Amino acid sequence: MKKKRKSNKRKSRTRQITLICIVILSLLYTFIYKQNNSQNVEIVKVSTVSQHLDANKTDNNVGGNEVNESQEIDKSKPDNIDDESINPRANRKQIEVDKNSFDAGKIQGFLSKNIKINDGKKIAFLTFDDGPSTTVTPKVLEILKRNDIKATFFIVGKQVEENPGAKNLLLEIYKDGHAVGNHTYSHNYSKLYPAGKVDTNAFMEEIIKTSEIMRAVLGQDFDTKVIRFPGGHPSWKGTEQIDSQLEATGYKYIDWNALVGDSEGGTRTKNQIINRYKQTFVGQEKVVILMHDTYGKNSTAEALQYIIDDLKGKGYEFKTLK
Ligand SMILES: [Zn+2]
Known part of the structure; x- marks a missing residue:
């Protein structure tokens, strides 16, 4: 009798232990599953605001006839633009948000209006303009991959259109x-900014045209609302109209607060690139570094590892602008 009670007791204890084990295991499983899930959800689709571009505005044939730089072929005429891209009722494509990205709107506010971002985080934004090029972009991509760092590339539409290699890049x-x-289609100052003044229609046409070119390569779901003015926004007069249009259509423009001097004229050596970086990076908590990955900018690629190591050593994390 005693023995039976004992063995019953043992059985119920075993059952209890088994039950506890099951509970612990299922809790553990749920936890791990959630962790994995949150790591896998690097790319979350979010819908964006609808585009309010006024289709009529593209009817004003501005810019094209005034170009006096003969080497620039005007390919941005309104009839080349797909109707869907300027249809205000068209559902906007979705943009992708990932764990490496940072709110481009906040950076625009910080750079153009000095609106502080009080998160106390040291963040570096490596930005590469005027590409892709088949000579420098592959080197830049290789270095970024090796360091597991993400950057922002401001693409020139013409560069992509004119070279199949650039499309692959x-x-x-x-x-x-x-x-x-988006860094416009032609990057041609006299066309985008005749007499130093922003030609809003010409500018927007080029942004749309470049978007279409990028979509043809990246898929119709692709969209970007992050742009950079060739030469930088502060360099140009008469920006009020374009500013309000960009704001109404949800575009964010990004300037910079550090650079490597690879577009300041002449060929620079790796050391000159590094020195210019050291001159302009003075510990900004949010640093947006202007670099170029277009043809002839090999020294920038050569200096990139130094710049990454320097920023890493100073405790910066790297984010993209989306
Ligand atoms: Zn540029």
Whole structure:
């Protein structure tokens, strides 16, 4: 009798232990599953505001006839633009947000209006303009991959359109998880800013045209609302109209607060690039570094590892602008 009670007791204890084990295991499983899930959800689709571009505005044939730089072929005429891209009722494509990205709107506010971002985080934004090029972009991508760092590439539409190799590189940039920004189609100052004044229609036409070119490569779901003015926004007069149009259509423009001097004229050596970086990076908590990955900018690629190591050593994390 005693023995039976004892064995019953043992059985119920075993059952209890088994039950506790099951509970612990299921809790553990749920926890691990959630962790994995949150790591996997690097890419979350969010819908964006609808585009309010006034289709009529593109009817004003501004800019094209006034171009006096003969080497620039005007390919941005309104009839080249797909109707869907300027249809105000068209559902906007979705943009992708990932764990490496930072709110481009906040950076625009910080750089252009000095609106502070009080998160106490040291963040570096490596930005590469005027590409892709088949000579420098692959080197930049290789270094970024090796360091597991994501950057932002401001693409010139013409560069992509004119070279099949550049198309593949744009796709590689995108697939590697970097941010893709819009840097107009022609990058031609006299066309975008005749007499130093922003030609809003010409500018917007080029932004749309470049978006279409990028979509043809990256898929119709692709969209970017992050742009950079060739030459930088502060360099140009008469920005009120374009500013309000960009704001109404949800575009964010990004300037910079550090640079490497690779567009300041002449060929620079790796050391000159590093020195210019050291002159302009003075510990900004949020630093947006202007660099170029277009043809001839090999020294920038050569200096990149130094710049990454320097920023890492100073406790910076790297984010993209989306
Ligand atoms: Zn540029």
